[in-house]
Amino acid sequence: MIDFELSPGIENSRQMIHMMAEQTMRPISREYDEREHEDPTEWHQMIWAISSQSPVTFGGGKKKGDGPSESNLASVVSIEELSWGDAGLYLSIPNPGLGGAAVAAAGTPEQRKRFLARFSEGAPKWAGMAITEPGAGSDSAAITTTATRDGDEWVLNGTKIFCTSGHRALEKSEGFVVVWATVDKSAGRAGIKAFVVDHGTPGATVVRVEDKLGIRASDTAAIVFENCRIPYDNILGNPEVKGEGFKGVMATFDATRPAVAASAIGIARAAVDFVREALAKAGVEIRYEAPAHKLTALERDFMDMESTLQAARLLTWRAAWMMDRGMHNNLEASMCKSKAGLAVTQVTQKAVEILGPLGYSRKLLVEKWMRDAKINDIFEGTQQINLMIVARRILGYSNKELN
């Protein structure tokens, strides 16, 4: 059965989140773009009071045969509304985030409980996921951070860069960062495991918080691990080198790519909505019923923006819907991420273009949306990497055959 209608539950929460985004995010959007490294503390407290009642995690270890749910579809719909409000503030929301997604994808039921329970109690908290290193980004199998067993502890050594919410997770709250490290370099991918490093662990130091083009309300940290000791059972999933390993941690992306796509769609929709209103105010009506040869260039451009956005949203909903049914969505997660990342960069640039100098001016948020857009084409696998995954899955090539 194919049904594109949202359930009353999702639709109600979509409307509530939209109202909250309009009333609490838009008014501080410019301010926290300009005050890049400052925390919107009051807003964080307010959103934590809501989000800690029902913390959002992606994936959640749903297995085939569990029966359908709609939690992932509900998440992507919510993320679109929050990012319509402000994508940087959305990324700064205290919640399990990417770290939580990794725990949900690769952790045992006991680990999920142990690490995620904190997100429904106490003060605001964040979690991050640290894969990228100075010498390893797209090729995540090339990471060099090591985890060496010493009795009932692991000792981590290495440098991670560009960790979203890393500063807030490790030094500003009682959160954690999931760190990818190799337990055996000679084993290649099979030796790569994910480890939970709790806030305040000696040997884990945030050495830099990046200045960025967009999503400036979100912190992006460089972290050095120097003889950082963590408990043995903070390794996520099976500790055996021959176990799930890299495949298990890579499953995190099948859950997080639709979330990134949804954020991209939210930014693109902000731009489309704004242009539609601006055109209406200027007395320009889009004639959807007019034959193609009679459309103005502006009408064509606007329809193109709308259809690109709709196509990206449908791919994203499909990837989330599959997750809700415990279906393998590796292809669909990369499809929606690559489409939405490209769509948002094209749509926001077109919005600036249509609005002319006003679009370029800081009087409006349109130039900010254009800056916020680009990251969706970079993190959680770049445009090129996701397209390569799509090609591999469709053509039936292995990682070795197509890279």
Ligand SMILES: Cc1cc2nc3c(=O)[nH]c(=O)nc-3n(C[C@H](O)[C@H](O)[C@H](O)COP(=O)(O)OP(=O)(O)OC[C@H]3O[C@@H](n4cnc5c(N)ncnc54)[C@H](O)[C@@H]3O)c2cc1C
């Ligand atoms: C704001 C921000 C937040 C981030 N948050 C996180 C986070 O929370 N956790 C985390 O671990 N990382 C994070 N990252 C890092 C991000 O995931 C990486 O930047 C990304 O994966 C690309 O890796 P790289 O920077 O090493 O680029 P490279 O891998 O060096 O890529 C450079 C260019 O080469 C292209 N390229 C690379 N390999 C191929 C190939 N085989 N075929 C075709 N083209 C190729 C890429 O598409 C890209 O255009 C973040 C980055 C930013 C900017």
